Amino acid sequence: MKVLTILGARPQFIKAAPVSRVLRQEITELIIHTGQHYDANMSDIFFDELNIPKPDYNLGIGSGNHGKQTGEMLAKIEEIILKESPNFVLVYGDTNSTLAGALAAAKLHVPIVHIEAGLRSFNKRMPEEVNRILTDNVSSLLLCPTETAIQNLTNENIKDGVYNIGDVMYDAVLYNKTLAESTSTILEREELQSKDYLLITIHRAENTDDVDRMKSILDAFSQIADKKVWPIHPRTKKKLEDYGFQLDQIPNLQVIEPVGYLDMLSLEMNAKKIVTDSGGVQKEAYFAEVPCVTVRDQTEWVETLIEDANILTGTDTTKIVEAVQKQVSPSYTPVFGDGKTAEKVLALLKEYEN
Ligand code: UD1
Numbered sequence: 001m002k003v004l005t006i007l008g009a010r011p012q013f014i015k016a017a018p019v020s021r022v023l024r025q026e027i028t029e030l031i032i033h034t035g036q037h038y039d040a041n042m043s044d045i046f047f048d049e050l051n052i053p054k055p056d057y058n059l060g061i062g063s064g065n066h067g068k069q070t071g072e073m074l075a076k077i078e079e080i081i082l083k084e085s086p087n088f089v090l091v092y093g094d095t096n097s098t099l100a101g102a103l104a105a106a107k108l109h110v111p112i113v114h115i116e117a118g119l120r121s122f123n124k125r126m127p128e129e130v131n132r133i134l135t136d137n138v139s140s141l142l143l144c145p146t147e148t149a150i151q152n153l154t155n156e157n158i159k160d161g162v163y164n165i166g167d168v169m170y171d172a173v174l175y176n177k178t179l180a181e182s183t184s185t186i187l188e189r190e191e192l193q194s195k196d197y198l199l200i201t202i203h204r205a206e207n208t209d210d211v212d213r214m215k216s217i218l219d220a221f222s223q224i225a226d227k228k229v230w231p232i233h234p235r236t237k238k239k240l241e242d243y244g245f246q247l248d249q250i251p252n253l254q255v256i257e258p259v260g261y262l263d264m265l266s267l268e269m270n271a272k273k274i275v276t277d278s279g280g281v282q283k284e285a286y287f288a289e290v291p292c293v294t295v296r297d298q299t300e301w302v303e304t305l306i307e308d309a310n311i312l313t314g315t316d317t318t319k320i321v322e323a324v325q326k327q328v329s330p331s332y333t334p335v336f337g338d339g340k341t342a343e344k345v346l347a348l349l350k351e352y353e354n
């Protein structure tokens, strides 16, 4: 059996690490890296530290408007599918790389396996929501991380090939947590004390591309006295420069370059609280039982909202500040699988091979 995996963006490298490790024990996997993320600290660092097999194809597409970026990927992925004739095309999540891979495969009648199927924010202004809905609609195997995802698909009358296999990001955390604890030196490097800082990540287009929303978020950071560390996504860095916002005016804020996964796990586990708009980081906060504040109007990861483990504030300054100050002590309920999701992917691929 030959599986063609499409990767392109940071969270997809992290999701692929546990899955590729298991798939390659029994089947042939080829990887296409679309090049959507290309900075060393957004791409290579994850391949190196997580031992993800080197991509067989590197498309080098880079950044661009949605149509151009997705269209260029589509054309190049199609050529590779024609050349390689895989049994399955495997895509992760909801990025433009996901959609391009799914569309190319659908047109060539190659069955698509969608890992992290069924998530919905019910906000079609998010590029991710469009990518997920379209991908789910052309997928043969819809591998859902949660019961909520299954229910979302049922509501859209998508029932065939749908399985709750748990979340591959939980596999990744379980596999790497101890390694992160023993090898990461990020706290020393950044002079941080455990449980004495807030960890911030912001990159969602609905926030970064809206000057008012960004101002509102930054106003909240100015009002929060705690030490704050912010590994800044290149998209956000660029947008804040365009807007002329001065991050060095915000008290007690340490802006750093994006970090590798092991450093990120260490930053998350040792944070007092996490403020984010990332999908993956919301879950990792919950796995680590660190309180999270999500500066979005919706979340796909509704399970994390239990007992205010994750508080959804939108970008309202006061709501963010209040949520950060609220005392909560989350405890993880195992709703994201058993950490053996990758094994379930392999088992289903074998079952569906024809
Ligand atoms: C993409 C995904 C988003 C995911 C995020 C993970 C889409 C539509 N969005 O958003 O769902 O949550 O990845 O991080 O697919 N840039 C660099 N260097 C890089 C990569 C990006 O400088 O290596 C800058 C460029 O200015 C680029 C901008 O970031 O224009 C946005 O990159 P892009 O991949 O288009 O979207 P993300 O915001 O990263």
Ligand code: UDP
Residues within 6 Å of the ligand: 010, 011, 014, 201, 203, 231, 232, 257, 258, 259, 260, 261, 262, 264, 265, 277, 278, 279, 280, 281, 284
């Ligand atoms: N991450 C990382 N370094 C960083 C920021 C995030 O390794 O500087 C990891 C994080 O731990 C999680 C994943 O990247 O596993 C989340 O990706 P991102 O926030 O870019 O995208 P999303 O999950 O929102 O799609």
